[in-house]
Amino acid sequence: MPWSSLPMPRRRADFLAGYVLAALLAGAEIAVLGLALNPRVYPDYRAFYIDRTTTCLNRDRVGSFRLGETISFRYLGQRPKLMKRAEDMKVCGWSGAAGDGTHSLGKTSRLRVKILGVRGGLVATLEMAPVLRPPQTAQRVIISANGVRVHEATLTGDALQEFSFAIPQAVLADAELLDIAFDYPDSVRQTPVASNIYDRAIKLVSFRLEAVAAGGGTKSRAIDRTSAT
Amino acid sequence: MALDNIVHVRGYRFPALAMAAVPLCFAISGILIRFAAFTVIWPDHSLQAYLESLCRWDCSWYIDISKHGYEGFPIPGESNVGRWGFFPLYPIVVAGVSGILPFSTANVAIATSIALSYASCLMAWQLLDRNLRAYVLYSAFLLSGPFSFYYTSVLSEPLFVLLTSCVFLALKRNNYLAAGISSALLSAARPVGVFIVFATVIRMFEEHRERGRPVLSFPRRVLLRPDLLVAILISPAGLFAYMLYLYLTVGDAFAFSHVQRAFGRVTGNPLQFLWDGFSETPTTGWLPTSPQWSAFACVAGLTLSAILAYRRQYGMALFCALGIVLPLLTNLASMVRYVVGLAPLILLSMVLLAKSRLTFYAALVLLPAACYFTTIAWMGGNLALV
Numbered sequence: 001m002p003w004s005s006l007p008m009p010r011r012r013a014d015f016l017a018g019y020v021l022a023a024l025l026a027g028a029e030i031a032v033l034g035l036a037l038n039p040r041v042y043p044d045y046r047a048f049y050i051d052r053t054t055t056c057l058n059r060d061r062v063g064s065f066r067l068g069e070t071i072s073f074r075y076l077g078q079r080p081k082l083m084k085r086a087e088d089m090k091v092c093g094w095s096g097a098a099g100d101g102t103h104s105l106g107k108t109s110r111l112r113v114k115i116l117g118v119r120g121g122l123v124a125t126l127e128m129a130p131v132l133r134p135p136q137t138a139q140r141v142i143i144s145a146n147g148v149r150v151h152e153a154t155l156t157g158d159a160l161q162e163f164s165f166a167i168p169q170a171v172l173a174d175a176e177l178l179d180i181a182f183d184y185p186d187s188v189r190q191t192p193v194a195s196n197i198y199d200r201a202i203k204l205v206s207f208r209l210e211a212v213a214a215g216g217g218t219k220s221r222a223i224d225r226t227s228a229t
Numbered sequence: 230m231a232l233d234n235i236v237h238v239r240g241y242r243f244p245a246l247a248m249a250a251v252p253l254c255f256a257i258s259g260i261l262i263r264f265a266a267f268t269v270i271w272p273d274h275s276l277q278a279y280l281e282s283l284c285r286w287d288c289s290w291y292i293d294i295s296k297h298g299y300e301g302f303p304i305p306g307e308s309n310v311g312r313w314g315f316f317p318l319y320p321i322v323v324a325g326v327s328g329i330l331p332f333s334t335a336n337v338a339i340a341t342s343i344a345l346s347y348a349s350c351l352m353a354w355q356l357l358d359r360n361l362r363a364y365v366l367y368s369a370f371l372l373s374g375p376f377s378f379y380y381t382s383v384l385s386e387p388l389f390v391l392l393t394s395c396v397f398l399a400l401k402r403n404n405y406l407a408a409g410i411s412s413a414l415l416s417a418a419r420p421v422g423v424f425i426v427f428a429t430v431i432r433m434f435e436e437h438r439e440r441g442r443p444v445l446s447f448p449r450r451v452l453l454r455p456d457l458l459v460a461i462l463i464s465p466a467g468l469f470a471y472m473l474y475l476y477l478t479v480g481d482a483f484a485f486s487h488v489q490r491a492f493g494r495v496t497g498n499p500l501q502f503l504w505d506g507f508s509e510t511p512t513t514g515w516l517p518t519s520p521q522w523s524a525f526a527c528v529a530g531l532t533l534s535a536i537l538a539y540r541r542q543y544g545m546a547l548f549c550a551l552g553i554v555l556p557l558l559t560n561l562a563s564m565v566r567y568v569v570g571l572a573p574l575i576l577l578s579m580v581l582l583a584k585s586r587l588t589f590y591a592a593l594v595l596l597p598a599a600c601y602f603t604t605i606a607w608m609g610g611n612l613a614l615v
Contacts, residue, residue: 018455025462032469036482045302045480048309049487057309057491092309193505193560195493 055106055197056093062177063089063113070125070208073102089113089207093182101129101203107196109182111207116176121169121212124180127162127205130155133188139201142183145171160205166212178209252350252368255597256343259373259381262597266604280336282608286615287315288335288383294320295327295334302479310491313484317471318417319385338383345387346371346380349572352394356401356576362583363576366592370579375599376569378607378614386570389418393572396425397545400432408432409460417467419570420485424551426464428544433457435543494559503527506561522613523561527553530568533577545573563615 039050044058063085065071073086075097083097093109094102115122130139143151143165151165172178184201267279284292294312304311322345323338330337350368357363371380371390379386392415399408408429415422437447451457472482481487506524511517517525530553538546549571556567568574582592607614 015455018459022455022458022462025459025466029462029465029469032473032476032482035476036472039476039481039483041480042302049484049490050481052490059307060303061307193495193497193502195490195495197490197493 054108055199056091056108056110056181058110059091061088061091061112063111065089065113065209067118068208068210070206072206073097073204074206075099086207091179094204098203101127101205103131103203104182104184104187104199104201105197106199107184107187109184109202109204111180111182113178113209114176115172115178118172118211122167122172122178123164123210123212124167125162125164125206125208125210127160127207128153128155129158129160129203129205131188131200131202136186136188139184139186141202142185144181144183146175146177146179147181155202169212248354248364249351251365252347252372255350255368255372256347256381258597259377259600260343262373262600263378263381263604266601267608270605270608280339283339283378283382284335285378285382285607285610287385288338290315291320291323291383291385292334292338295323295338299474299478311479311484311488313475313479314486314488314492316385316417316419316422316485317474318414318467319388322388323383335383339381342383342387343372343381345391349380349387349391349394352391352398353572353576355398356394357580360580360583362589363579366579366582366589366596367576369593369596370575373600374596375603376565377600378604379566379569384566385418386566389415389422389570390572390575392418392422393425393548396428397573400429400544403432403436405429405433405457405460406463409463412464413466415467416465417471420468421552421555421567423465423468424555425548426461427551428548429460429464431544431547433460489559494562496558497560499554499557502557502560519611519613520561523564526565526568527557527561530571530574533574536581537573537577540577542573542577545577549574565613566615 039046041050047054048057063071065085071085071089072082076083086097086102089111090102091110091112093104093106095105096102124143124145128141132139137156139155141153141155142149143153145167148171150167150171151163153161153163155161167178182202184199187196187199187201189196190198190200263283264279267282268274271278271282290312294315294317299312299317302311323334323341326341327334327337330340332340350364350371353367354364357367371377380390381387392411395411396408396415399405399411412422412425412429415425433451434447437450438444442450451461471485475484476482503524506520506527509518509520511521531550534546534549534553537543537549552571553564553568556562556564579592582588603614
């Protein structure tokens with residue numbers, strides 16, 4: 001029934017009710033928009049989903065290590081316990097383990113381990129190979145430990161390369177965890193229109209932490225692919 | 230009686246029972262055709278295996294939401310892909326029906342989808358102006374057609390099509406409040422659902438003009454009619470309710486949009502996406518690649534939208550164009566499904582096919598025949614059908 005055919009008092013009441021309902025709806029929607037413009041989220045959420053300042057969404061992963069132990073990031077088939085050691089360290093920015101190592105995903109990857117009881121500095125040794133798309137010939141990897149830049153490696157060619165670098169005591173002081181971030185300024189986009197969360201940069205093959213020895217510093221060497229398997 | 234009243238077919242009475250029987254026949258034939266396709270590629274021919282074989286791509290997301298609801302953040306299982314991108318109305322309906330029926334959620338979801346699609350067919354009778362041939366083809370398309378697995382498996386398409394039909398039927402009758410309430414539900418079914426509010430406003434404007442009123446007095450008329458104001462303001466209510474829920478659960482009302490990053494969706498030039506799609510030619514054989522199918526679907530959908538506009542169905546045209554262009558801003562993924570999920574385009578296609586007797590009978594044979602092959606492609610994980 002059209003409103004014009006309603007009796008006058010009822011028409012007025014319906015009019016008023018209509019406006020009240022419209023005002024309530026508008027108010028509620030404006031309020032929700034206000035909330036939407038002011039999200040109340042964790043910094044990790046904001047960085048990955050909203051600001052898009054990282055491709056690596058932080059997770060509660062903490063691995064463990066023994067000083068001097070080399071942890072493999074290759075697919076080890078029948079040795080799931082060994083693979084789990086690497087898996088536990090992978091915070092974000094890594095694919096699953098493959099035969100040629102664990103591939104990085106995105107612009108940043110992170111590893112995290114417990115370092116309780118470690119005195120003094122550490123030396124980290126990594127075996128990595130670059131993912132290159134011609135005409136690109138090199139892949140830079142900037143490595144930070146607990147937010148402090150400790151090393152920059154440049155990977156070239158097909159061969160696996162081994163890098164060692166010191167993580168100074170100052171970076172580890174009072175910390176219970178060692179968070180190692182790998183940033184890839186030259187990462188390879190999968191397709192021109194693909195998201196950067198799928199970028200490729202390196203294949204990580206192994207990781208080792210040792211106590212720093214006198215004269216310990218940064219070194220790198222290319223190693224033969226077959227001898228490293 | 231009410232049902233009987235609506236089944237006059239241009240001069241003669243079409244029994245209500247027959248009107249109800251047409252989609253029922255296609256629902257049954259669709260199940261049989263899809264089962265036949267299933268037996269070709271699935272070694273286990275049991276009914277349960279058949280139902281599972283229909284569960285592809287987004288299906289498991291909807292089943293999970295129906296069973297467990299939405300997660301907060303951090304996401305359990307250390308994933309970076311939350312369920313927030315999947316709108317809640319369809320899983321709510323499935324969860325509601327699951328609470329009543331003693332079957333698994335997946336089985337209930339499939340039955341619910343078929344029931345929703347059946348209801349969409351009945352709804353189409355009026356939208357098709359009681360055009361019997363178009364009605365038959367529409368029922369065949371939804372329930373036995375080449376994309377019938379979208380409307381009869383666990384996806385939000387059946388609900389989306391039904392609610393879209395409800396909105397346009399209400400608009401056809403100038404019942405703006407009913408259109409607004411249906412729109413509110415639609416906005417909770419899929420992200421593009423909220424844009425149907427433009428169709429409502431366009432219809433209000435058309436009615437305003439039909440009464441000989443000047444263009445410039447339209448805003449004043451809307452402001453002086455609280456029923457129209459309510460109809461417009463209630464239209465996005467489903468979306469806002471979901472946003473409020475996300476704010477309370479995740480802390481981010483736009484989580485449904487922000488989570489797209491984890492699915493690898495990036496905003497870009499839609500023309501570039503289309504060009505890239507068409508450019509991905511097959512390396513072997515002559516069948517188009519998945520990106521080509523998606524690009525074809527896009528162009529076909531936009532062409533049909535233009536035809537709707539040409540036929541002065543501006544609200545439908547705008548809604549469908551937005552329903553295609555907005556997802557296209559992020560890439561061609563799922564484009565076939567998005568296009569065939571737009572009810573006005575399917576209604577128009579069936580009206581065009583029903584125009585001549587020849588095309589009608591050809592379509593009546595080809596639609597179910599195509600269902601067999603596309604179902605094989607769907608169950609085989611064809612990427613164009615994602």
